[in-house]
Amino acid sequence: MKRLFALLFALGLCWTGAWAQDAAYRTVENIPYRDAAGDRNIDSMCRLDVCYPADKTGFSTVIWYHGGGLTGGRRELPAALKNKGFAIVGVDYRLSPSVTVADCVDDAAASAAWVVKNIASYGGDPKRIFVAGHSAGGYLTSMIGLDKRWLEPYGIDPDTAFVALIPYSGQVVTHFERRRELGLPDTQPLVDDMAPLNYVRPDCRPILILSGDREREMLGRYEENAYFWRMMRVAGHPDVRIYEFDGFDHGNMPQAGHFVAVRYIREMERRMER
Template structure:
């Protein structure tokens, strides 16, 4: 796969962001954005049992334009290896007239597989069922996240069974845009089974296990293959190849030359915005 040089892209995105400022002084942005925090996305209607840990972690924040309607939404899952991390709004995704839903989910070892995947599905389902009350368009919901968040993005988008539990069709997602996510069975899931990091497996908890022709558009973004986490680019390249072999016509793979696993987030978010604009303009 040819490497993509993104310097010009980054300059364009940064240079135009001030034209779309929507953020309030209360949060360091203009008064035209509203932020609603600490919303539980699970309740007793969908869960017979809500543990204390579920009530603590299964929450999200929403940032959305206050003077617009029909806007797109990005559901964002944080990274941290399924072991750590906190929800936040990625700065490079803000200021573009779209809503961001920043999600927390349960973490290993308090949570076991597939709790965190189920949480991700529940949060996306909440977004589908509630974003219109904030002015958004439920047909313009995109899913993204970095590292473990990228893994969750791919899992709930490629394996429709998780969202089906909550009455949502995975194919209703407007686009999947994982940043540097694992596409084989996640390292932490293998750790839970007592397997070493160096023993890769691909079972039903691997996004590549669920490659299929009829899924939402898939934009895979990684850092430089020589600077990324071990095998991360290659995993994504394999998924891209399998998706194309399956007949999926809207899979793209980007490799960000010169960026490692951590530094690829900002240019990766720039690409997310560019790809979402393409989808919305079609």
């Protein structure tokens, strides 16, 4: 486990922002990733944006799931992940209470399947896909990356489809919105089949776990992620890491997290090129 200081990342983020890229980028917006079949909620919410290098091919792609507690938020293309040589896919998904948490996870799986099957048409390499997201998006990242049942209907195995999982401050116990569906309070932890922690195993993809400061995070989020990291190590996972960003809270920890994620993606790309 590594604790990283706010000043270090303030300097690092400035450096990252100054890292110019020669490639031009294009963005295609509002792409439907599943058949609405007359459902207005699916039609309006199950859409994504693709920002990709326009003058190169074979690039990596980061699928990005927004936060918002599974009840709010909209798709985004984080500025700190742009112009880094890889594509970003910002995903919207249906939200509770209009749908169940299971529907949110299924939307995440459907959008990831769309990327695997379609990113080559934009020039991307379908074998170089990273899955990431903040808060609720981190939860969705871990669920579809660890529990194979979500991608199975789409003919995809997350252990071969993705390069790595990068959850930013995601829940690994059962998400609190799912607990509300069951009539449980936020402060009562649960680990059931809707918890990433239920799927600890040594053979999933590499994982980069990012968290805010343990004294500033919400509802023990750092501690549950630290336990997740530890149990992955106990299970024998060969490549799982956790970073805690001193001075950053739940809301602003992506500012530091993006810097580390970009560095990690470049490391993983170098591995693939060896």
